[in-house]
Amino acid sequence: MIIVGGGQAGLTAARAALAAGLRPVVLHAGAEPVGSWPDYYDSLTLFSPARYCSLPGMVFDGGEADRYPARDEVVTYLRHYAKSIDADIRTRARVAAVQPRPDGGFLVRTDTGEEVSAAGVVAASGSFGNPYLPPLPGRDGFAGELRHVAHYRRPEPYAGKRVVVVGAGNSAVQVAHEIAPHATVTLATRAPIQFVPQRIRGRDVHHWLRVTGVDRLPRSVLARLVRHAAVLDTGVYRDAIATGLVDRRDMFTALTPDGVIWADGSAEPVDAVILATGYRPDLGYLAPLGALKRGVPRHAAGVSTTHPGLGYLGLEFQRTFSSNTLRGVGRDATHVITALAAQLSGGGWRHRRARDTAHRSDAVRH
Incomplete structure (x- = not known):
């Protein structure tokens, strides 16, 4: 075999x-x-x-x-x-x-x-x-850095830059939070981020996944229950967005040669786009x-x-x-x-x- x-x-x-x-x-x-x-x-x-x-x-x-x-x-x-x-x-x-x-x-x-x-x-x-690279209008003409999170390593190269991280899952939020002290960062998502408490009643959520049997639910049941990506959070990530350390905006509609066009039609120069898109x-x-x-x-x-x-x-x-x-x-x-x-x-x-x-x-x- x-x-x-x-x-x-x-x-x-x-x-x-x-x-x-x-x-x-x-x-x-x-x-x-x-x-x-x-x-x-x-x-x-x-x-x-x-x-x-x-x-x-x-x-x-x-x-x-x-x-x-x-x-x-x-x-x-x-x-x-x-x-x-x-x-x-x-x-x-x-x-x-x-x-x-x-x-x-x-x-x-x-x-x-x-x-x-x-x-x-x-x-x-x-x-x-x-890595999945979604079809983004204007992608081929974008002159900035465009990479999937699979090729991201550390935040220091982004110091002083304008960065957009695309995605609403754990990796997107973790990377955006890590870059935020070094750069101006926005999380671009199609819907508000769904947070799940890392700890419930003093126990990690994985304890509850095990004792409740959720960890072993069959795929047919999961398809009905899991509709959107969720982020496990101790409160740090939610606070980062609430305080503005990490900005959250609706997904941009297109890339331009020097940046993005946001959902409200405004254009903004951007140095780097990191795709945490699965x-x-x-x-x-x-x-x-x-x-x-x-x-x-x-x-x-x-x-x-x-x-x-x-x-x-x-x-x-x-x-x-x-x-x-x-x-x-x-x-x-x-x-x-x-x-x-x-x-x-x-x-x-x-x-x-x-x-x-x-x-x-x-x-x-x-």
Whole structure:
């Protein structure tokens, strides 16, 4: 079995595959199997306490359980987690394409030309590599800095500048707040920001998500309940907007060569626009399979509805509210790997496995 991606989703998939008696090979594009965490902005901290950040089989330790871990703590944790898994993890192995084999299974090609046959594939490559850039009128003519938050690192380069951050989620608010002491910042949103208290009755909101069962609500229920992005806040962000440290305005209607046109028709020069507009699944390598619809995987709870032996992990709301988080991805991994193991153990897979192993010494099999 091939697992594409060596972040939290891929590593938990490998652990679940080993527990199911499979032999996983993890192909990861980066230099070490820690996902995209090293590429996030420097000051990023999790909005969930350490006690809710453990992957299956290893406690997220190293300090107070109620602290909010920093980016580099997550990197260190995933590094140790990868070492604890007795799986073949190959780094600097970016998957370029997954193709169907005529006699069943898959042929996985990397960007270095390596080819590996596999009966099963788990796409666990996340979404960080595919930031969403919304269509903005005038974008091509804008002479200022325009970047997605995926490429933002720290606030100092924006000192003394006029900056607009687009988005109403956690990253948008956190980045705007961080830049505000250095620059004049506006949050451009399509609706007022929805704040959720970080702590309720003295307990972090994640405690209540767990005890109430919201963390495990199925996707069908979530679709009715979750309508807009919400920002977890201790009060700091709400106060920053209330006091004017961070300005909040309705989304601009267009970019001009030197700035933006606001919803009221006024034009203003702007030095930089940072788009905290989310991500889309980074699954272009599956295009040869026909497993995607407009870039989105066709699946049921992470199990492909187009190809037996194909699964997904790390998708937002894949099965539950916590699917693409450290605390929730392990449950999805068990579900998906159990389903794929059942598919791969049936019918002609055993015959094809024996035949392919005889023909290809580099074949990877379950």
